[in-house]
Amino acid sequence: MTQEKGLNPSNGYVMLFIFLILFIGSIIGFAMFKSVWLGLSFLAALIILPGLILVNPNESRVLLLFGDYKGTVKKNGLFWVNPFYTKKKISLRARNFDSERLKVNDKLGNPVMISTILVWRVMDTYKASFDVNNFENFVVVQTDAAVRKLASLYPYDNFADEGLDEDITLRSSVNEVSEALEKELEERLFIAGIEVLEARIGYLAYANEIASAMLKRQQATAIVAARHKIVEGAVGMVEMALNELSRKEIVNLDDERRAAMVSNLMVILCGDKDATPVVNAGTLNH
Incomplete structure (x- = not known):
């Protein structure tokens, strides 16, 4: 049997x-x-x-x-x-298991703290009783092993300076990571007659020793991305302004004055503080 x-x-x-x-x-x-x-x-x-x-x-x-x-x-x-x-x-009832927070390395070798929430139940009482020594302890150990393996397969996040183009990350790809975790647990717990009803990441963060540095890195990445958008928009606005001035013949600008206007507009549009206007009561050259 x-x-x-x-x-x-x-x-x-x-x-x-x-x-x-x-x-x-x-x-x-x-x-x-x-x-x-x-x-x-x-x-x-x-x-x-x-x-x-x-x-x-x-x-x-x-x-x-x-x-x-x-x-x-x-x-x-x-x-x-x-x-x-x-x-x-x-018992054949569904059970919750909230694993402890484990320190593991992601795909890039960064230490992260991760835990999982597992919903499971016994489907085959013979396997649960006789194929493993203690099926409840078996669930705990195999869940920890599956979480460690999962974390090593994906990076915590994407960073442009690392040259990565990962579609799936632990932080942003919640559904994909949960599906991969469920599949891994189903394969591991099948021997004990356990059915996995749901598995998902319950906690995810960088380990304490690098959390501060990675936060600064994320902030720097966000600032660079924001500045890129600002500069891109500013260039378009300057180009539109110069074209409109030329088309409507409001003022004729030589190359030197055009360069000065471009410089002033870029400073105003890209600056992180409000510009202070200066009224020129003389000519453009004085």
Whole structure:
């Protein structure tokens, strides 16, 4: 037997009724008639009692007879099975696991702190009971291993100065990273009969020793990108201004004055502070 098999046990209410008749009847009979034979009824009642099992919703009982797997009861209700069966309770409910924050290296070798949130449940009680030593601990260990492997496959973020053109990063590609994590966990936990319902990154940040430096790096990248947009827009505005002045013949500018106007407009448009106007009461040359 290498896989789970269902078991249809007997109705527990019938056996409970028989147990009560034998148990109560033997006590009353012994008190009234003092017959030793009534002890057999009492013994039969004690044998029946261990066979009664109660299975709640989303629970199961794995049944063994002297080390031999007999089946799994997943139906809800009160049942009766062989009293000599060993009964192991396994919950089939969905469970949450929030892993500890691990320090791992991303694809670029940068240390990052990462944790995952896993939603899982037992699907195959045979594998969960007999193919691994402790399926709950198995989930914890394999989740940590999967997170470490995942972090090493992708960079934390893209930076232009590193010459990378990664489509998937840990920070920005949440859906893609979650799908990759789910697939990795499904492969690892299949041996334990575990179904992965959801897996996603719960915490992600640079490690403390480089967090400050990487924050400055991100800020510098953002500033450079913003300046690039500002300069690009300023050049277009200067070009439009010069073309409009020439087209409407408002003023005729030689190359020197054109260069001076371009310089002044670029300073005004690209500066990070408001410009202070200066009124020239003389000619353009004085």
